[in-house]
Amino acid sequence: MIKPRTAPGVLELLPLDQIAFQGMLDTIRRNYERFGFLPVETPVMELSEVLLTKTGGETERQVYFLQSTGALAAAEPGATPELAMRFDLTVPLARYVAEHEHQLAFPFRRYQIQRVYRGERAQRGRFREFYQCDIDVIGKDSLSVRFDAELPAVINAVFSELDIGEFTIWLNNRKLMRGFMEGLGVADPERQTLLLREVDKLDKRGAEAVRETLTGADFGLSAAEAGRLLDFVQIRSSGHDDAIAKLDALGQGSEAFNQGIAELREVLELVRAFGVPESRYALNLSIARGLDYYTGTVFETLLDAYPQIGSVCSGGRYEDLAGNYTRSKLPGVGISIGATRLYWQLREAGLIDTASSSVEVMVAQLDEARLPQCLELAGLLRTAGINTEVQLEPKKLGKQLQHADRAGIRFVVMLGEEEEARGVVAVKDMRKQEQFEVARGELAKTLRVEIEQARAMGDARHD
C-alpha cells in the first residue's frame, strides 16, 4: 500500500475550491477575449537549446528537465537533457511568434493561460507548478504606445469582475527613470540597475539608511542628489488631474526623461478614454519591475485593502521580444497574473467563497418507479442550460438533501406520486430554505430565471 500524496510545492484543490479557482480563470479568460486577445497554448516542454538561450543564473537553476525512460538510460552524466519545462510564458511566446511570424497578423494580441514550472525551494505560498495568465501585444518593427494604455483597461475589467475589492494600477516609465538617473550623472545601465535596487529597499530599510548608502562610496551621490532621487521615487498621484500635474512639475531633462514623460502622459489620457475610473490608476515613480527586460511603461496592480499581498498583476513595455530567434524587431507590451498564487493568497485572506457548486440543480429520487420521469426532468433542465445532477440510487430524502447542502447545490427538484398526479414538481431552494411548487412545463424556465437573477446580483458564488 502506497501513501497517496502529491509532490511538494503544488496546489491541488478539492472540487468546490477548484470550482472557485476555475471561476477565477474563466473570468480572466473572458475579459482577455473581450478585448480581442487571441488564445495561444504552447507545449509544456521545449527543446532545452531553444528554451535556455540566454536565461542564466537564478532562472536556469530552477528549470525542470524532462527525460523519458529511454533517454534517462542513455543519458551521459553531466549532459543537458534535450527537453525542459517552460518556467514562464514569455520565452515560449517569443519562440512562438518567431516560429510562426509569417502566419500571424501584427499587432498580434495573444492571451495564454497555462501552468509553468520552477524547481523552487518548497515553502508555504511558493509553488513549483503555477498558472500564469498572460496577455501581450506584439508589434512588427514598431508598436504605438497607445497599446500600453489598453492593458490597464484590461486589468480594470478583470479585477472589477473578480470582485475582490478596490485596486489601483500603478504606472511608471523606465525611460523617465533612466532619464532621471542620467540627470544625476548615473549613465551606465548597470549602475542604474544597482541604484534602483537600492532605492527599492526604501520600505524595508527606511529613507535614512538608503540615503546613507546612496551618498556612500558605492554610489557617491551628493546629499542633494540623493534627496532628489528619494523625492522622485516617492511621487504618487491621486486622481487623473493630479497625475498630469505631477508629470508637468517634473520639468525637462534628457531626451529619455522627456520621452518618458510624454509617453506617460499619453498613456494616462488614453487610460481615461478607455473608461478606467480615475480612482483605479495612479503614477508611482518607484515602480521599476525587477527585470531589465522592460524599456518603457511599467505596471503593478495593488489590492487597496491588501497591499501586503503585493502586485497581483504586473508587466510593461519591452523593445525586443524574440532577438534570440529572429532578426525581425518585435516590440511588445504585456501583463501577467500569477493565478495560483493570487488564488492562494485571496483564500488565505478569506476573500474566496467556495460555498457554491457548478451544479445548479439536483433531481432527488423519491421513488424508484419514477426514475424515468426524473431522468426526463433532468434532460429538460440540461437542455435549458442548467447543470443538473440526478440521484440514481435510492436513498432517504434527508440524506439526499444533506448531500445537496454539503455539495453547494442550490435547488432540489422532487417528483412524488402526488406531484405527478397534479402535473407539478416540488422545488426546494437550499439557500433560502424555501420550498415551492411549479408546473412541470414551467420548471426549466422558472429555475433559469432564478439562477440568472442570482448571477445578476453579483455572481451567485459571492452570495
Next chain:
Amino acid sequence: MIKPRTAPGVLELLPLDQIAFQGMLDTIRRNYERFGFLPVETPVMELSEVLLTKTGGETERQVYFLQSTGALAAAEPGATPELAMRFDLTVPLARYVAEHEHQLAFPFRRYQIQRVYRGERAQRGRFREFYQCDIDVIGKDSLSVRFDAELPAVINAVFSELDIGEFTIWLNNRKLMRGFMEGLGVADPERQTLLLREVDKLDKRGAEAVRETLTGADFGLSAAEAGRLLDFVQIRSSGHDDAIAKLDALGQGSEAFNQGIAELREVLELVRAFGVPESRYALNLSIARGLDYYTGTVFETLLDAYPQIGSVCSGGRYEDLAGNYTRSKLPGVGISIGATRLYWQLREAGLIDTASSSVEVMVAQLDEARLPQCLELAGLLRTAGINTEVQLEPKKLGKQLQHADRAGIRFVVMLGEEEEARGVVAVKDMRKQEQFEVARGELAKTLRVEIEQARAMGDARHD
C-alpha cells in the same frame, strides 16, 4: 540565433486553430458540467513512487521523468528520479480520491480536462503531449450499474453539440464475455485475454485465419466452439428493440454470463430513458477494450461516416479504482476523450472549421481625432458581452478591413465625421458583405442579436 521550433510529437496551433480547438474543449467541459460532474485538476508531476506503483511494461517505458537542475546534478546513475509526469488521468484520479477520500461525497462525479505525457516514438498523428477529457463516477463500496447508463447520455450530449456528424455508442459487458468464454471451457483469465486479443484481429486477418488459430494448438477449441465464438463477437444490434431481442436470444449461461446480460439490459433501458436516440447506441459484442482493468460495461464511440478514425470516446466499469492507495473499495465507471488526437483527425478529415475568430467586432479607426469615441464604443460593446478589438494605430481603411477578413472577425464598426454628426455608426458585416447603419445607442443591442442568431443557427463557427 537559435532556430525557433517545438519539440517533436506536440501539437501547437495557430490562433484560429486554437480557437476551434478551445471551442471543442469548452463544449466537452460544458456538457460534463451539465450532467453534474465536478472539476478536478491534478499536478502534472507526481511522485514516481506514487505514480508507478504497478504499471509495468509498455506504459512505464513511456514515462517522462522530471529533474530540476539541482536534482540532475545530484542524481545517481540508474536511480529513478523522484518526479514523473502523468501518462493518463486515471492514476492521478485514483491517488486523488484515495488522498481526499474523507472530504469527498460519494458517488463522486468528477471531470478532468488536462494534458498527459508519453514518451512515444514520434510519428504522424502520435503525440507525446495530448489532452484527455475524462469523466468518472466513483462509488464507495458499491456503485449501481445505473451510473453506467449515464455515461452514454453524456457522450450523446457532447458529440451532438460537437456537430461532427452522426455517431454510434457501442456497448458490451465484460462479464458477458467472460461468461461466454467460460462456456467454451476457457476459465483462466489470462487465456481469456489471449483469446480476446486473437478475436480482435478478425477485421485484420479475416475470419478464416482467426478460426484456424482458435482451433490450433494454442487454444484448442473445437470447430463448433470457434464458430460459436466468432458468431458471438459479430453480434451487433440495430435499434433498441433489436438490442433487447439479441440479448434475449443469447439464452442462459454461467452466473457471469447471466449477470452480464442483466446489466446490459438495465443499461440499455436506462440509456433510452436518458433520452439518447436509439440510432445512437447499439450492442457490439466484440468490444473488449484493451485493458484488463474493466470488469463490466464497456463503451466505444464511432463516427458513422469515419469509422477509420476508430473510437473517439471509450471507457467502462471497473471494480477497484485505488487498490494501491487505500483499503476502501472504490468501484467506478468512466469515459475518456482524447481531444488532441480527435481534433487532429477531424482536421485531417476536413471536419474542423477554423474560419471564425473569438473576436466578434473590430472597431476601425477612420480618423485619429475620434479615437476616444472609438474607445467608448468598444467599451459599450464589451459591456454587452461582445468580444471587441480596437484599431489603435492609424492605417488605411482597406488594410483594416483586410485584417478583419483574414482574422475571421465578422463585424467592423466605423465612426467617421459624417456618422458622428448624425448620431449613427456604420457596420460592415464581413460574412454577408453588407454594410448598414445603426443608431449609436442601438449598436450593442443590434450586434448582440446578430451574433446570437448566428449562434442559434448552429455555432457561428460552423457557418
